[in-house]
Amino acid sequence: MTLNTYRPYISFILEPSASALSRMGLTPNNVSMLSLIFALMSGVSYYYSPDNRLYLAAALVFVILNSFTDALDGVMARQKNIQSDRGDLLDHVIDRYADTFIICGIFFAGYAHWMIGAAAITGVLITSYMGTQAQAVGVGRDYGGIMGRADRLALIIMVTAANVVYPFEIYSMQLLGWVIVVIAIMSHFTALQRFLRIWSEMEQE
Numbered sequence: 661m662t663l664n665t666y667r668p669y670i671s672f673i674l675e676p677s678a679s680a681l682s683r684m685g686l687t688p689n690n691v692s693m694l695s696l697i698f699a700l701m702s703g704v705s706y707y708y709s710p711d712n713r714l715y716l717a718a719a720l721v722f723v724i725l726n727s728f729t730d731a732l733d734g735v736m737a738r739q740k741n742i743q744s745d746r747g748d749l750l751d752h753v754i755d756r757y758a759d760t761f762i763i764c765g766i767f768f769a770g771y772a773h774w775m776i777g778a779a780a781i782t783g784v785l786i787t788s789y790m791g792t793q794a795q796a797v798g799v800g801r802d803y804g805g806i807m808g809r810a811d812r813l814a815l816i817i818m819v820t821a822a823n824v825v826y827p828f829e830i831y832s833m834q835l836l837g838w839v840i841v842v843i844a845i846m847s848h849f850t851a852l853q854r855f856l857r858i859w860s861e862m863e864q865e
Contacts, residue, residue, distance in 0.1 A: 671735075677728075678735040688737040688747055692754050695729035698722045699758030703765030706836075710769050713824055719765070720820045726758055727813045752792065755809065759784050762816065763843065772833060772840040780840045783847025784812065790854035799861040805850030812843060 681691060702722035709716035733751060737743045760781060767777025787805065794802040807815075819839040827834060833841075 670731075674731055674735045675739070678732050678739055681732065682736055682740065686736075688733040688740070688742065689750055691729050691733040691736060692747075692751055695726050695733070696754045696758055698726040698729060699761045702726060703761035706762070706765035706771075707769045710771070713827060716820065716824050716827075720817065720824065723762060723813065723817055723820065726762070727810075727817070730755065730758070752788075756785065756788060759788070759809070759812075762813075763840070766816075766836050767840055772837040776837075776840055776844055780844035780847065783844055783851060787847045787851040787854065790851050790858065794854065794858045794861075797858065797862060799858055802854045802857060804857065805853040807843070807846040807850045812847070815839060815842070 686694075699722070702719045705715045705719035705722060709719055730751075733747075734743075737747055763781050763784060764777065766772070767774060767780070772780075787807070788809070791802045794800060816839060819835050823835040830838065
């Protein structure tokens, strides 16, 4: 189960926020682009954060804003009844770039070795690919597995906040380095979970 399943429980925040942005004249695609900008700013902030915790605090704010706006674009599209394949495509492309900016910003900054970072971003991208490939082969889009995007962002947010308070190394890495290790392992495990689910569904056809 991923945190996506709990999204209905925060609808009391998302629904009025989406309505407010619509009244301001923003479209779902505008909000999607905002989420990308926040992700880019978080990646840059992470990159410069090892020598300045203010940058790390800024990265935390930007990741939160990325997560929030990423949740809002779909709500806005549903409220306006303008859901479309083009919007879905844009949302998924932006999410992948956002994942890349955030995770690469962390390991490019030196919180984790580049090999661990490469394993993490590869796992994230393959996990996302498996989710949409399930739809491509006709068994329905798969957001399941132990670590979806919402879980990953929640973990990054919590660990970034902890790293602001405790910027010291634990067994040669700060907390943000260890979160990249966790993401590397759990993302590949999630990709395998999705693959096995798709494979099993295809066998039953």
